[in-house]
Amino acid sequence: MTSNPIRPRATIREVAAAAGVSMGTVSRVAGGSTRISEVTRARVLAAMKDLSYQPNAAARAMRTNISKTVGMLVPDLGCPVFVRMIAGVKEVLAQNGYMLFTFSSESEVSQEITFLQAARQRQLDGLIVSVVDETSAETARELQMMGVPIVVVDREIKLDADRVFVEHTQAMEALMAQLIAMGHERIGFVTAALNRPGRLRVAAYRNALQRAGITVDPDLMRTDGAGRGAAYGTSETYDLLTNGAAPTALIAAGSDFFFGALKAVRALDLSIPDQLSFVGADDTELAEIAGPPITAIERDMREVGRMAAKLLLDRFAGNALPPRTIIQSSQLVLRKSIGKVQPTRRAPAIKKHVEQTTPAE
Amino acid sequence: MTSNPIRPRATIREVAAAAGVSMGTVSRVAGGSTRISEVTRARVLAAMKDLSYQPNAAARAMRTNISKTVGMLVPDLGCPVFVRMIAGVKEVLAQNGYMLFTFSSESEVSQEITFLQAARQRQLDGLIVSVVDETSAETARELQMMGVPIVVVDREIKLDADRVFVEHTQAMEALMAQLIAMGHERIGFVTAALNRPGRLRVAAYRNALQRAGITVDPDLMRTDGAGRGAAYGTSETYDLLTNGAAPTALIAAGSDFFFGALKAVRALDLSIPDQLSFVGADDTELAEIAGPPITAIERDMREVGRMAAKLLLDRFAGNALPPRTIIQSSQLVLRKSIGKVQPTRRAPAIKKHVEQTTPAE
DNA sequence: CTGTTAGCGCTTTCAC
């Protein structure tokens, strides 16, 4: 029990000396090799514990080209969708002795590039990525050069990689069918159509309307929110609800737009669903707890994370099949925030944006 | 522009050969040394780009003992408080060329230990930690052995390290004063008192009551939520509000208890603030957007993150002063969820827990 | 200003 909190970290050489064996033997014990006598193994283990030895990962990685570390790139840690996915990834990875290195790009391509370069420098064994912008050539190039297995989550980019996709169309169509059945014809839609999820949802929105014989009013579609976050949800919702013929129902897809749109609805003091049917997406907690509980499109991102991790582990194990794609469903969860369209439509009272925060005295 | 996407990563030796210089020269260029002629620098840079060279971080770290990487340990990525702190830390670190390696322990000490060991193996240059449990001896031991600068955020653990603390007492006392002034005497309190924030808040709660001459009713205090998350908030709130003499006001401190408690209030269909004054903490977004907006204790965690990162960078720069402690204030943000106590107190109607989610047909 | 060289701590043949 000689603990040396000051002295620099013990090396394999010191452990070897302490145990009276060679460095090679210590390495074999550390690596879990079987071809070691029980007595020496015990002696080495004791020495390791005594010196609180931790193998130097850098040295090991340099020798073996294996870091037992996976990198995960997400655009935003403030979005519950990604937080859940991270939890799922970590769950599977931890069971297999891998560490997860999570990085949020804060929705900036430049940060994304920085991370990918750092990942390459650190020889991460694999990557799970959900990029900010599918169309970024720079990101694509960086990804191409990684030289390690990659799993792409819910993004369409040209890359030799496994994919986990979410099925966005069905839930969106179910939602539209529901709203249309309730008599809604003017349905506002706030989202970002930059990437796969938004693109599919926009397509489903248009298709559903057309199929129902309802003219698509471009003014009701605010699908340019990429990179603008909750503020876009707030401003567009405010605009939709106060300018001209307001929609009778509003869909805000994406956790930030969901939040932002709800904020505008609160500021206008509209009652849900009496004055406005409101639908969110991607934030189960908010949907459950807002007053009233809000109908939303949701998906099991934890499971998506698990799947992504498994695909990656499979590659680590040497699987060399062509890229695979796994598809995970999403659900429409009905809550109290939508209702039949009122026969008499009111034009919402135009109020000023209200600061709802009063500082403590 | 000879790109070799297949070939393994270029080494410094290949770059040297391509540029017709020695490895040492390449290393100097990569390291940004000034003592290099402009012509050779240009040649080397060209070769690097051509081979899309990225220095091997493992090799570099092994040689220099510097990884330009900081580790950050938080208990829960689902808590907005930590997400904001991470953003602040990253902001400052990125400006100084450091990468941030974030790890969530999912409130499990065992995961925390795993991370700390991994951090030691990877020679992270420093750590910013918010531990799950201040009393965990195992965590303390692990931290002691790190051998690199550490900044502790809002936790009281015996450790030779810089600290950033949040001032919890004043906001809590301001809140209690406000509630008491509104006539509340039975004030429920749901939280976890395991760590510094909870402990201080509980103390402030008691003190405020005693100072006002109000007997502290232990049955109103549910301060054992550590590790039990939102479910604890829900069950205790439900219990408080349905058993015996219900409180007229309820404080749920901690983002998960805030959420959980609000869920119970929704299930009981109590109107805020008419039937119950309700106060949350640590989740500004939820507080802003719940119907009605909810009075809450909040703090600028992004700034806390910035401070923590600066303390760490200061140590990297060689500052050897004794440990410092920085204190960041917190605020009581008044919103519409609290009000004067009603002269006639109703006993809340006892209802069953309601599942509020109806699956799509 | 630039080339040469000796390791950093570890794993992995290859002998014994």
Added chain:
DNA sequence: GTGAAAGCGCTAACAG
């Protein structure tokens, strides 16, 4: 079953 030795890719003296 164990030891000895050769590097992995890089940086930091030390020469020149």
